[in-house]
Amino acid sequence: MGTVSSRIRSRLNPAAEEEPPAGGNEEEERAEAGAAVVPEEQAGHSGTVATARQPGRKRKAGPGGTLAKVPHRALTREELLFLRGEDSDVKICAFQEEWCLHRAYLCRSGYFSSMFSGAWRETNMSTIEMQMPDENIDRDSFHEVLGFLYLRTIEIPPCRVVATLAAASMLQLDEVIRQCEVIMMTSVNAETVCTYYYSAEIYGLLSIRYMCRQWLLDNLMIWQNDEILLEINLDLMKELIASSDLLVVEVEMDVYTTLKKWMFLQLELNSTGSQEGLLPIEHLCFAKYKSGSDGTHFLDCEQGRAFVPVFQQLRLAYIICDPPSAHIIDQDELIPATWLTHIYKEQWLTLIQAEQNSDVGPMDVYMSDIYGNSMRCGGKICIGEERSWTWTGFNFAWDLVVCYTNQRIIFRRCALNDSCGLGVNLLWQRKVAFRLRVISLDETGKEVFKMETDYHVLSLRKNQELRVISLDNQDTRFPMYVACNFLYLPRETASCSGTSRSPR
Incomplete structure (x- = not known):
């Protein structure tokens, strides 16, 4: 997958044109002169700010540390303020690091604006210890969104979009959130779809949630991808199987086969903790679980009950009308007999009514999404x-x-x-x-x-x-x-x- 990245620039609230702090010209002259000399342990990869960390050790330099390599151009005032922490009036501590920053720039974030203008404990503090409420936020994403407050530009590759979205959501940066949304829209695929779907649920991106759901409805039965099946949780699978928009390439029996494989993967992953050593044929797994069950169907036993709401979305009436499929259902002993008895009765009555009744049926049909019976x-x-x-x-x-x-x-x-x-x-x-x-x-x-x-x-x-x-x-x-x-x-x-x- 090619790398997709995006750079955004804001025209809102541009930084005030102020004179650089004392010594700023000297710093710029050194930047123009070439690459800075840095200690070996602080050097990062070429062209980036050093991010090496040692557990338990707090950085005393700016958030980017000493620059590993400085471009052959003059740094802007905002770059100097953010990267060097010059004239800092507040220190942000997180991830065992310190960012020497400025309230005027931090207040561009709704999060910090509320913190510094309200009756909060941190309002007048010069050092603020932050605990991240979201495990999707890491040091790099936090650093990048802090930089956006100064530079009004941010790089967002797809592999970093969820972490950036999490950090931007916490700091209430609508511009960055919108850019994350654009990146996600252009990079939905088999590798990202489930991650994007769950992230969209967490951070309220309804358009992304809808797009990922539609991708799964279109592709679930086509790809038959084990990785995708492993990532789909119970609630999402129930929603997909219940939908009439699910693209069924052949017949409803294929939906049952896919569900059987999905349940097998979920059970084996939970018991082994990894995909390694999974049994190659999923029905062997259910034979293992059924041993000693005294004829109890799998969905009635302890391990199977969690999957009942998903299998209840199957349209069994269109499976049992095919003799080979009905035989497989009986042989698998996954679906309780009580589910099937009612379906068989209903199908038989429909069949004899269609044969004996010469009426052509109702003239008007009221469509709704309530019943999943097509x-x-x-x-x-x-x-x-x-x-x-x-x-x-x-x-x-x-x-x-x-x-x-x-x-x-x-x-x-x-x-x-x-x-x-x-x-x-x-x-x-x-x-x-x-x-x-x-x-x-x-x-x-x-x-x-x-x-x-x-x-x-x-x-x-x-x-x-x-x-x-x-x-x-x-x-x-x-x-x-x-x-x-x-x-x-x-x-x-x-x-x-x-x-x-x-x-x-």
């Missing part, structure tokens, strides 16, 4: 190919085929398909609510193309087809992913409650 499925399209998909189990009223041909996405009711049963498929018309999305991602997982529909009610007769999306004249990028949400609309829902179940 079917999530999808497919991948590579350049130059045409594709069609059918999804096993989705034949309560028809065999619905989704086709990509001539840059168009078409829905077709294929009533003459020999692979489906006859009784239900011969009914002349049925309704389904659907939403369709076409998405392209770049190599970092960032969304570069997206076209989507709202939820619509689709009514097709036998062998009728409908063009849903046209990609003509669109700047598409391959591979593309087609993501579908379907919800079959049985008449029972409308007649019993007055409204139909709402796709999510």
Whole structure:
């Protein structure tokens, strides 16, 4: 990943044009003369301020120590004041170091402005001991944001953005916070997404939180990255699995498989403390945990209960309608039988109702995000190919085929398909609510193309087809992913409650 850095300059509250303190010209002349001579133990890497520390030893020089290498130019007054601590009127102590600074500059921070102007214990103190309330703040980030108060410029590489954000948030530096936000927006990828998401939650960056969440919804099922799965905590995974925006590349069974792997990694990491030595096949882990459980399903046992809220977000109705998938669910013995009994009953009643009821279903559907009961499925399209998909189990009223041909996405009711049963498929018309999305991602997982529909009610007769999306004249990028949400609309829902179940 290339290094992205940013430099910002503020036009707000410029430092007053004052004469340098006594001896300032002499210092500038020495700076112009070339590099300063420094003790070997204070020398840092080339072109930077020395930051070497010895535990328990307080620095008596300015915050940057003696300059390891001075540029061949005159230092500005602000640089001299910050780096050399000339004419300091307050000393800040943190990280076993001392910064000789100036109240006039520190008051550019909301944090210090309140400290020096209120009835605080530190208001009139000349030496202030600071305890960092946030473990994300380190010595370097604290030093950089202090420097911003003087220099009004700061370098923020992505690898340092969280630490800088933490320090800027503590000191209430809105300009630096905004710049951190820009850096995070441009550098979301598999390595940073979870860290950025949790940081955005802590520091109130709603746009970053949304962006990272959307990245995970688009990429979780595509990347299948162990590192990402390890970083996703229970609350975040629950939110992702509950969302109808989760891009499911094939069928809901793949969501179950991903969750199983995620739970395995979480359990093994907690027990071993590292990834080394993890079992190569996740179901072996659950066999180990199940031994001696007397037939108790894993999510009912002590180790599994923490994961129950996440697995409850699975849309099991679209897993058990496929016999091989239903067999795997039974064989794994992760999901309690009590969860499945109700689902099997509901699916059976829906099936026989669709076969025996000639009514086409409700005319109006009220959409909401309350119920997560739409079917999530999808497919991948590579350049130059045409594709069609059918999804096993989705034949309560028809065999619905989704086709990509001539840059168009078409829905077709294929009533003459020999692979489906006859009784239900011969009914002349049925309704389904659907939403369709076409998405392209770049190599970092960032969304570069997206076209989507709202939820619509689709009514097709036998062998009728409908063009849903046209990609003509669109700047598409391959591979593309087609993501579908379907919800079959049985008449029972409308007649019993007055409204139909709402796709999510």
